[in-house]
Amino acid sequence: MSDANVARAGAQPNAAAPPAGEARLQVRALGKHFGAVQALSDVDLDLPAGQVTALCGDNGAGKTVLTKCIAGIFQADQGQILWEGKPVHIRSPRDAAHLGIETVYQDLALADNLDIVQNMFLARERLRGGLLDEDAMERDAAETLASLRVTTVRSIRQPVGSLSGGQRQSVAVAKAVMWNSKLVLLDEPTAALGVVQTKMVLDLVRRLRDRGLAVMVISHNLNDVFEVADRIAVLYLGRMVIQDAASAFDRQRVVQYMTSGGTNGSG
Amino acid sequence: MARVEVPELPPDPTAATKVAELEVPPEIVAQTLGEYLRAWAARVRAGDSGVLPVIAGLAVITVVFQAISPHHVFLSALNLVNLLQQSAVFMVLAMAEGFVLLLGEIDLSVGYVAAVGGVIGVQLVQPATTRWPWWAAVVAALLACALIGAAQGTLITRLKLPSFVVTLAGFLIFNGVVLILLLLGPFSGYPSLLGDDTNRQVLYHLMWGTIDPLAGWIGMIVIVAGLGLALWLRDTRRRRSGLVAPPLGLTLLKIVLMAIVGLTVVAICNINRANIGTVAGVPWVIPIVLAVLGAWTVLLQRTSFGRYVYAIGGNPEAARRAGIKLASIRTWAFVICSFTAGIGGLLYASYLGGMSNNVNGGQLVLYAVAAAVIGGTSLFGGRGKVMHGALGGLVIGGIYNGMYLLGLDVQWQFIVTGLVLLSAVTIDALSRRGATTGSVAHV
Ligand SMILES: Nc1ncnc2c1ncn2[C@@H]1O[C@H](COP(=O)(O)OP(=O)(O)O)[C@@H](O)[C@H]1O
Ligand SMILES: [Mg+2]
Numbered sequence A: 001m002s003d004a005n006v007a008r009a010g011a012q013p014n015a016a017a018p019p020a021g022e023a024r025l026q027v028r029a030l031g032k033h034f035g036a037v038q039a040l041s042d043v044d045l046d047l048p049a050g051q052v053t054a055l056c057g058d059n060g061a062g063k064t065v066l067t068k069c070i071a072g073i074f075q076a077d078q079g080q081i082l083w084e085g086k087p088v089h090i091r092s093p094r095d096a097a098h099l100g101i102e103t104v105y106q107d108l109a110l111a112d113n114l115d116i117v118q119n120m121f122l123a124r125e126r127l128r129g130g131l132l133d134e135d136a137m138e139r140d141a142a143e144t145l146a147s148l149r150v151t152t153v154r155s156i157r158q159p160v161g162s163l164s165g166g167q168r169q170s171v172a173v174a175k176a177v178m179w180n181s182k183l184v185l186l187d188e189p190t191a192a193l194g195v196v197q198t199k200m201v202l203d204l205v206r207r208l209r210d211r212g213l214a215v216m217v218i219s220h221n222l223n224d225v226f227e228v229a230d231r232i233a234v235l236y237l238g239r240m241v242i243q244d245a246a247s248a249f250d251r252q253r254v255v256q257y258m259t260s261g262g263t264n265g266s267g
Numbered sequence B: 001m002a003r004v005e006v007p008e009l010p011p012d013p014t015a016a017t018k019v020a021e022l023e024v025p026p027e028i029v030a031q032t033l034g035e036y037l038r039a040w041a042a043r044v045r046a047g048d049s050g051v052l053p054v055i056a057g058l059a060v061i062t063v064v065f066q067a068i069s070p071h072h073v074f075l076s077a078l079n080l081v082n083l084l085q086q087s088a089v090f091m092v093l094a095m096a097e098g099f100v101l102l103l104g105e106i107d108l109s110v111g112y113v114a115a116v117g118g119v120i121g122v123q124l125v126q127p128a129t130t131r132w133p134w135w136a137a138v139v140a141a142l143l144a145c146a147l148i149g150a151a152q153g154t155l156i157t158r159l160k161l162p163s164f165v166v167t168l169a170g171f172l173i174f175n176g177v178v179l180i181l182l183l184l185g186p187f188s189g190y191p192s193l194l195g196d197d198t199n200r201q202v203l204y205h206l207m208w209g210t211i212d213p214l215a216g217w218i219g220m221i222v223i224v225a226g227l228g229l230a231l232w233l234r235d236t237r238r239r240r241s242g243l244v245a246p247p248l249g250l251t252l253l254k255i256v257l258m259a260i261v262g263l264t265v266v267a268i269c270n271i272n273r274a275n276i277g278t279v280a281g282v283p284w285v286i287p288i289v290l291a292v293l294g295a296w297t298v299l300l301q302r303t304s305f306g307r308y309v310y311a312i313g314g315n316p317e318a319a320r321r322a323g324i325k326l327a328s329i330r331t332w333a334f335v336i337c338s339f340t341a342g343i344g345g346l347l348y349a350s351y352l353g354g355m356s357n358n359v360n361g362g363q364l365v366l367y368a369v370a371a372a373v374i375g376g377t378s379l380f381g382g383r384g385k386v387m388h389g390a391l392g393g394l395v396i397g398g399i400y401n402g403m404y405l406l407g408l409d410v411q412w413q414f415i416v417t418g419l420v421l422l423s424a425v426t427i428d429a430l431s432r433r434g435a436t437t438g439s440v441a442h443v
Helices: A003-009 A063-071 A093-099 A116-120 A134-147 A165-177 A195-210 A222-228 A251-260 B013-023 B033-045 B052-068 B077-102 B110-124 B134-158 B163-183 B198-208 B213-240 B248-269 B285-302 B304-314 B316-321 B326-352 B361-375 B386-405 B410-434
Strands: A025-034 A037-047 A052-056 A078-083 A086-088 A101-104 A183-187 A214-218 A231-236 A239-245
Touching: A025 A063, A037 A052, A037 A063, A037 A078, A037 A214, A037 A231, A052 A063, A052 A195, A052 A222, A052 A251, A063 A093, A063 A101, A063 A183, A063 A214, A093 A101, A101 A165, A116 A134, A116 A165, A116 B304, A134 A165, A165 A183, A165 A195, A195 A214, A195 A222, A214 A222, A222 A251, A231 A251, B033 B248, B052 B361, B052 B386, B077 B110, B077 B198, B077 B248, B077 B285, B077 B304, B077 B326, B077 B361, B077 B386, B110 B134, B110 B163, B110 B326, B110 B361, B134 B163, B134 B198, B134 B326, B163 B361, B198 B285, B198 B326, B213 B248, B285 B304, B285 B326, B285 B386, B304 B316, B304 B326, B316 B326, B361 B386, B361 B410, B386 B410
Parallel strands: A037 A239, A052 A214, A052 A231, A101 A183, A183 A214
Antiparallel strands: A025 A037, A025 A078, A078 A086, A231 A239
C-alpha cells in the first residue's frame, strides 16, 4: 500500500522528541516466562515518536504479554526498557502512567455503568472542595473528544454500555491521550469492529501520530496494518523476527514472517 | 495462517439508532419536558422500568390496604406516622445494604449488627449500671458496628473469602453476641429505654419524640427551598455553560414534587393523632433518616470514593487497571454498611422502647435486601442509589404495616415478604437482561 509512505512522510516528530535516531521507548533483550511457557525471549522493539508501529504476530505470539510488560502489568524476567534513552523499571500501571504510557486493552477497560466522562477520569477525578468537579471534567472530556473528532456519541453523559463498539474504542483511546501521554499502546483496537467503526478508530490512531505521540498498534488485520503503520514489527513464538519501515514490506512478506518466522527464501 | 477477515453484515442503521436511543437516559438528551416524558415512556415500554416498580408498589399498597384495612384506617394520620416510623428502620438498613450491593457483594449480618448497635446503646444509658451520657452511648454503639464492618470487610477483601459466607457467619456470631449483651446487668434480658431520666429519654425520643409543629413547617421549608435552589442553580449553570443538563421543565418538576412531598408529610404529621389529648408534630426519626439519605447520597454521587464504588461494581478489572485500590474501597464499603446498620439498630431499639431477645435479625436483613432491590438497586452490582434503598424501605414498611392492620399472623408476613423479595429480584434480573444499562451513577 502506497498510503503508508505518504503517511510516513507527513509524520511530524514533536518538539519534545528524544535525540535523533533514538526511539522514545526501546525494549532490549526482554524475556518473560509463565512456568514452562517462554512467552517472550530476547525481544527488541523501538517505538519512535510521531510514528505508528504495528506489532504483528499470530495468536499466542506474545503480543499482549509484550504490551503488558511495557504497561507495568507484568514484570519482565530479563532485559531492559529504555524510556527516552534512560533505563526504567515499570512496576505498575501507575509507573507507566507517570512516564506518559497509556494502554488501550484488548478487553476494554471501561466500566459499562459509568458514563463517558466518568470513565475518562476514572481514578483521576478532578475535585473542588473535596467533591467531584463534574463541570470541569465534562468540559475537558468534551474538549478532548472534539479535538480527536470523536463526534458520533449522542451525549457525553451516556453510559459507556450504551455505546457501539467503535464508540467505546474511541472513548478508550481518548481516555488514553487525555493525560499528556507520550506513548499509546493499542491492543487489537479493531478486532471486534465493523468496517465503518474500524475506519473511525484508524483515523483516530493517525491523529495521535500527528500529535507527535509514539503509537503501537497490535493487529491481526493486514489491511489495518498497512493503512496506518509507519513501521512494522513481527513477533513469532515470542521472538521478534523483524522490525522495519512499513514500506519495506508487502502483505505476503508480513504473512510469511507471522506464520513461519522467516521469508523462506521467497521474499 | 494469519486470520482471514470475516465479511461484515451490512449494518441496519435505523435499528442501531433505536436501541441506542432507548439505552440513553432521557434526562441527558431531552430538550423539553415533553421529549423527556416520551423518551421515558419508550424506555419503560422497552422493559427498563427504572423507579416505576417502587412507585407502582407504593400506589398498590396504599390503594389495597386503604380498601381492606378495618375502618379504612390505613390512611389515617396516626397510621401514616406509625408507618413512617416503622419504615425508618427498613429504610436505614436498606441504605446500609446498598453500599455492599453496589459492589456486587452482600452483607447478611446487617440485621444482627444493627441489633448489636441497638443493645450497646440501650445498655450503656441504663441509670442502674453504666449511666453513660446518651451521646457517648450512641458513639460507642456506632463505633462497635463500624469495627464489625472493618473485621468482616478485611476477611472478605484481604483473605478473599466470599462475602456471603463471612457475613453468614457474622449473622450467627452477632446473634449470639446480642443475647450475651442482653443478659448483662440486672434487667433479665430486657434493658429498657422507658423511664423518667432525661438522658435515657433522648434515645427513646429518636423515634417517638416530635418536633414542634411550627418548627416542623419552618424546617421543611428551609430544606425544600435549599435543595430546590441548589438544584435550580446547578441545572441553570450547566445549561448556560453548554454542559449536559436536564430540560428546564424537568428541573422544575423535581422541585415541585419535592415541595409536595415535604408539605404532605409535615401536614400529616402535624395533625393531632392522639385519641385523647394532643400528639402532633414530625417525629425526630424523619430528619434523622433524611440526614443519612443526604450524607450517603453526597458520598456516593459527589466523591471519588463513591465513584470508585460504582466502578468496582461495574467492572472490577477496569477499576484495578485505572489504579483504584480495590481492597481498601471494598473494606470501607463494609465499614459504612455496618456503621449505617448501627444507626438503624438504635432507631429499632428506640421503636421498641428497649431491647429484648425478640429482635429478629434474620427478618431484618431480608427486609433490608428486599427493600434495596425493590427500590432499584441491582444485586449484580454497579447500579443503584441511596434513594432506592429509602424508597424500597417505604414499600416494605407499607406491607409490614398493612398486614399488621389486617391482623395477619406472622406466617403470612413471612410468605408475603418472601414473595415480594422474589419479585424484586426477578425484576432486577429481567431488567439487567433487557438493557445492559439502567439508571446509572447520575443524580
Ligand atoms: N497470565 C498468563 N499466564 C500464563 N501464560 C500466559 C499468560 N498470559 C499469556 N500467556 C501465554 O503467553 C503466550 C503469549 O500470549 P499472548 O501475548 O496473549 O498472545 P497474543 O500474541 O495472541 O496476544 C501464550 O502462550 C499464552 O498462553
Ligand atoms: Mg492478544
